Amino acid sequence: MLEEKKIVHNNHLLTDEILNNCIHCGLCLPTCPTYALTSLEQSSPRGRIRLIRAALDGDQPISKEFIYEMNFCLDCQACETACPAGIKYGSLVETARDLIHQSKKNSLTERILKKFFLTWTFARHERLKFMARLLRWYQTAGPQAVLEKSGLLKLISKKLNTIQLLAPRISKVFTSEVLDEIILPQSEVTHTVVFLTGCIMDVAFAEINEDTIRLLLHHGCKVVIPKGQRCCGSLQAHNGDSEGAREHARYTIELFAQFNPDYIVMNSAGCGAFLKQYGELFDDDPVMRSKAQFISQRTVDVTEFLIRTGFIQSQKKYSTRYAGKRITYHDACHLIHSQKISEQPRELIRSVPGIEYVELPEASWCCGSAGIYNITHIDQSMHFLKRKIENIRKINPDIILMGNPGCMLQMQFGLRNAGLQIELLHTVTFLRRICEA
Amino acid sequence: MMITAKTINKIRSIVGSENFFDSPEQKLAYSYDATPLLSQFPSAIIRPRTTQELSEVMILANHEHFALVPRGSGTGLSGGSIPTENSIVVLTNHWNRIIELDEKNLTVRVEPGVLTAQLQSTVESIGLFYPPDPGSAAISTLGGNVAENAGGLRGLKYGVTKNYVQGMEVVLPDGSIVSLGGKSVKDVAGYNLKDFLIGSEGTLGIFTNILLKLIPKPETSSTMLAFFDRISDAGETVAEIISSHISPSTLEFLDRTTINCVEQYAHLNLPVNTEALLLIEVDGHHVVVKEDTEKISVLCRKHRANNFSIARSEQEAVKLRSARKIAFSALARVKPTTILEDATVPRSEVVPMLERIQSIAQKNGLLFGNFGHAGDGNLHPTCLTDARNTQEIRSAEQAFGEIFSEAVKLGGTISGEHGIGLAKRQFLEKLAPLPAIEMMRRIKESIDPHSVLNPGKIFSLSPRCEGPMPKNASQIKKYIDAGAFT
Numbered sequence: 001m002l003e004e005k006k007i008v009h010n011n012h013l014l015t016d017e018i019l020n021n022c023i024h025c026g027l028c029l030p031t032c033p034t035y036a037l038t039s040l041e042q043s044s045p046r047g048r049i050r051l052i053r054a055a056l057d058g059d060q061p062i063s064k065e066f067i068y069e070m071n072f073c074l075d076c077q078a079c080e081t082a083c084p085a086g087i088k089y090g091s092l093v094e095t096a097r098d099l100i101h102q103s104k105k106n107s108l109t110e111r112i113l114k115k116f117f118l119t120w121t122f123a124r125h126e127r128l129k130f131m132a133r134l135l136r137w138y139q140t141a142g143p144q145a146v147l148e149k150s151g152l153l154k155l156i157s158k159k160l161n162t163i164q165l166l167a168p169r170i171s172k173v174f175t176s177e178v179l180d181e182i183i184l185p186q187s188e189v190t191h192t193v194v195f196l197t198g199c200i201m202d203v204a205f206a207e208i209n210e211d212t213i214r215l216l217l218h219h220g221c222k223v224v225i226p227k228g229q230r231c232c233g234s235l236q237a238h239n240g241d242s243e244g245a246r247e248h249a250r251y252t253i254e255l256f257a258q259f260n261p262d263y264i265v266m267n268s269a270g271c272g273a274f275l276k277q278y279g280e281l282f283d284d285d286p287v288m289r290s291k292a293q294f295i296s297q298r299t300v301d302v303t304e305f306l307i308r309t310g311f312i313q314s315q316k317k318y319s320t321r322y323a324g325k326r327i328t329y330h331d332a333c334h335l336i337h338s339q340k341i342s343e344q345p346r347e348l349i350r351s352v353p354g355i356e357y358v359e360l361p362e363a364s365w366c367c368g369s370a371g372i373y374n375i376t377h378i379d380q381s382m383h384f385l386k387r388k389i390e391n392i393r394k395i396n397p398d399i400i401l402m403g404n405p406g407c408m409l410q411m412q413f414g415l416r417n418a419g420l421q422i423e424l425l426h427t428v429t430f431l432r433r434i435c436e437a
Numbered sequence: 438m439m440i441t442a443k444t445i446n447k448i449r450s451i452v453g454s455e456n457f458f459d460s461p462e463q464k465l466a467y468s469y470d471a472t473p474l475l476s477q478f479p480s481a482i483i484r485p486r487t488t489q490e491l492s493e494v495m496i497l498a499n500h501e502h503f504a505l506v507p508r509g510s511g512t513g514l515s516g517g518s519i520p521t522e523n524s525i526v527v528l529t530n531h532w533n534r535i536i537e538l539d540e541k542n543l544t545v546r547v548e549p550g551v552l553t554a555q556l557q558s559t560v561e562s563i564g565l566f567y568p569p570d571p572g573s574a575a576i577s578t579l580g581g582n583v584a585e586n587a588g589g590l591r592g593l594k595y596g597v598t599k600n601y602v603q604g605m606e607v608v609l610p611d612g613s614i615v616s617l618g619g620k621s622v623k624d625v626a627g628y629n630l631k632d633f634l635i636g637s638e639g640t641l642g643i644f645t646n647i648l649l650k651l652i653p654k655p656e657t658s659s660t661m662l663a664f665f666d667r668i669s670d671a672g673e674t675v676a677e678i679i680s681s682h683i684s685p686s687t688l689e690f691l692d693r694t695t696i697n698c699v700e701q702y703a704h705l706n707l708p709v710n711t712e713a714l715l716l717i718e719v720d721g722h723h724v725v726v727k728e729d730t731e732k733i734s735v736l737c738r739k740h741r742a743n744n745f746s747i748a749r750s751e752q753e754a755v756k757l758r759s760a761r762k763i764a765f766s767a768l769a770r771v772k773p774t775t776i777l778e779d780a781t782v783p784r785s786e787v788v789p790m791l792e793r794i795q796s797i798a799q800k801n802g803l804l805f806g807n808f809g810h811a812g813d814g815n816l817h818p819t820c821l822t823d824a825r826n827t828q829e830i831r832s833a834e835q836a837f838g839e840i841f842s843e844a845v846k847l848g849g850t851i852s853g854e855h856g857i858g859l860a861k862r863q864f865l866e867k868l869a870p871l872p873a874i875e876m877m878r879r880i881k882e883s884i885d886p887h888s889v890l891n892p893g894k895i896f897s898l899s900p901r902c903e904g905p906m907p908k909n910a911s912q913i914k915k916y917i918d919a920g921a922f923t
Contacts, residue, residue, distance in 0.1 A: 020773040020774075020823075020825065021770075021773045023471070023473065023769055023774070023775050024469055024470070024471055025471045025512065025573070025769075026471050026511055026512040026573065026576050027512075027573065027575065027576060029510060029576045030552065030554075030575050030576045039530050039550075040458075040463075040466070041463075041466040041511065042462055042463055042465075042466035044466075047466040050465055050466060050468075050469065051462060051465060051466070054465055060461070060462070060465065063461075063462065065460055065462040065463075066462060069462070084763075084765055084766035084769045084770075085766070085769040085770055085775075086766075086770050
């Protein structure tokens with residue numbers, strides 16, 4: 001109990017400083033998807049900041065409307081990119097969600113969903129794998145096909161039907177189960193990297209994890225895949241469970257530190273963004289903080305890593321597999337806004353000879369996936385997805401690339417619904433296929 | 438006087454419940470705009486669906502005595518859209534359609550909630566140009582731009598918002614709906630009423646559509662950046678560019694404090710410890726642009742620019758513009774509160790004005806960054822402070838009072854582009870000629886006799902003396918000491 005009190009207090013001090021730096025100029029408004037949807041100030045970052053400030057000053061109760069606006073936010077952090085005063089809005093809204101979490105005033109559905117996904121499923125990787133196996137059985141052994149054909153699910157609930165379609169196609173094997181802990185490249189070792197297998201990536205995109213590992217080996221990396229990885233804590237943090245987040249972070253830090261890596265390479269934007277923040281999680285614990293900083297400073301997104309270590313220059317042969325293809329790129333929020341990574345993936349893609357690169361309009365706008373937002377706020381999420389799909393339609397590419405599993409699930413669903421025949425790939429998959437000529 | 442529940446119900450029934458907002462959260466979210474230090478809760482917020490509904494609410498306001506405060510995106514810097522006591526905020530940002538783009542007459546008719554940048558990108562895609570570009574163009578509404586007569590970087594060559602307004606439909610405070618101006622380029626049928634409304638800061642009417650003039654998009658442009666060891670050198674460069682009859686589309690200035698803040702924040706490899714930076718852009722026909730660029734580069738060197746570059750590509754131009762572009766951000770990060778003002782002087786007086794600002798800042802122990810539109814004399818003295826430090830805020834108010842008074846002494850004005858609103862009302866009343874203020878008051882009183890529209894903005898409507906009349910010399914002395922009759 002004491003511990004909990006202390007955390008709130010810590011947050012408050014930190015938050016107070018950030019809140020006072022908001023100059024309420026309004027430059028965040030045009031970048032905010034929820035403001036674009038309602039054109040109401042309380043659904044804008046500037047409005048939410050004012051509400052959070054009032055709540056922390058004790059002038060604003062944790063009311064229904066307060067909770068609605070805080071949970072309505074996608075936490076895409078596009079406003080952070082636009083903010084002239086450098087406000088860390090993401091951590092503010094996470095503080096607010098922490099307040100809501102502690103007040104226990106979230107709606108019942110929201111609490112059940114969060115409890116199920118965050119506290120139970122993602123808390124232990126074995127549980128996630130168990131759920132994934134269930135889902136795999138559902139998807140492959142027949143129930144899904146039967147239910148879909150019969151239209152029964154749609155009849156029961158349109159939302160439930162959408163949710164089951166949004167669920168990831170579970171991979172045949174999970175990365176964490178089949179690979180050795182340490183893999184050496186055929187060439188001389190240039191860098192030792194720890195690879196985070198991720199939660200969703202591991203069970204739903206195992207082939208992308210494989211692509212990443214093969215690409216790293218191709219680039220001369222000794223790849224370490226620590227056994228016993230868990231959720232990095234980002235899902236808990238984004239949904240207001242700061243203590244759960246710290247616990248997961250502590251575990252991951254201890255696990256990775258053993259291998260003394262040059263880099264910790266990520267192919268999942270949300271995890272990357274969170275590992276880079278590990279240092280800030282332990283402000284009250286100097287020993288843990290320095291360990292956390294060690295991890296944060298070495299964490300890189302895979303595209304960031306490739307650019308930094310001269311991948312383009314060392315690349316000699318390219319496959320002509322995608323020659324003449326029209327290719328575009330979608331920015332994952334946790335890459336462009338949280339990690340400020342937007343040039344690196346584009347540079348890598350454009351360096352491939354023979355392709356036609358086209359810029360996606362509003363590439364940096366959230367697709368509506370946003371963690372479990374597309375489950376908790378399905379209607380709003382579908383609206384944001386529609387906007388994204390309209391933009392894709394405008395340029396009509398052959399292939400769309402991106403660097404985050406959440407976006408991939410969401411956009412796969414959107415493309416399929418819109419009947420668009422566009423290939424959707426992780427940037428890493430594209431690069432691996434191009435480089436292994 | 439409080440707005441009664443009965444009145445509230447009448448308003449609600451006009452606009453519909455879904456367009457009426459009065460929860461504590463909503464009131465809080467509409468209690469401020471971009472103006473530092475000011476806020477006030479409204480009684481409610483409404484989003485009228487039609488011009489007719491707006492007119493009905495306006496008529497009701499006259500009968501039931503409540504005030505209406507129009508608001509676009511809430512990015513004003515003078516408090517124009519901050520609620521007054523017992524007021525209803527009227528939103529216009531949902532009216533966001535471009536109604537008609539007339540390429541034969543080079544006009545565009547827009548609803549007031551269209552964003553400035555949105556209009557610009559739309560017209561530029563067909564080779565046309567809408568020049569006014571206030572710093573908040575990405576989110577400011579055109580209704581707000583017209584109400585504030587917004588300026589921007591291109592003012593020197595292209596003028597400001599008023600130069601592009603050809604007509605409007607407006608709901609007056611008595612509820613009447615009036616159409617002013619039109620597509621004719623020339624129009625002298627009676628008083629030039631639309632110009633009364635431009636820059637009226639939401640005190641004379643609420644626009645429901647606006648007819649804007651467009652011009653052909655300049656063929657090409659050229660961007661230059663120069664640094665100077667002395668402010669006077671930069672000032673002479675500006676003066677000679679103007680006197681050589683060159684009209685740059687942009688002629689922007691950053692002072693030493695601002696340059697250093699930009700460098701600390703963004704690491705652009707700017708030469709620090711130089712006194713001034715000039716960003717210069719010329720646009721138009723390529724032959725003219727080339728000629729002007731050469732002339733300007735000669736002038737900069739003549740006036741001892743120690744570092745001068747010309748962009749050879751659009752990418753390089755973006756790089757050269759970046760220091761100016763992030764000046765505000767860089768300053769905003771130094772301290773929690775950023776007070777950005779817009780004292781403006783005739784362009785020949787820019788250097789003396791900058792010197793006076795610096796000495797006023799020093800005298801009051803404050804940190805000021807200066808940047809702005811050197812070409813048209815519109816400066817942005819920016820005080821970096823902290824709202825929690827009440828003493829420093831008092832010093833800042835004192836300093837701005839002195840700065841405005843110096844600007845007026847140099848033949849300038851207390852506001853070049855932000856407007857008076859609430860934030861500068863006291864300075865207007867002190868520094869503008871009394872007959873001019875009286876004329877403004879009489880206009881306001883004749884158009885809005887019940888003071889229903891944005892009351893108390895620009896000038897106060899209440900009697901200026903309150904309490905018992907001073908009778909003896911000692912009572913009067915108090916007022917003389919406070920600056921009365923000076």
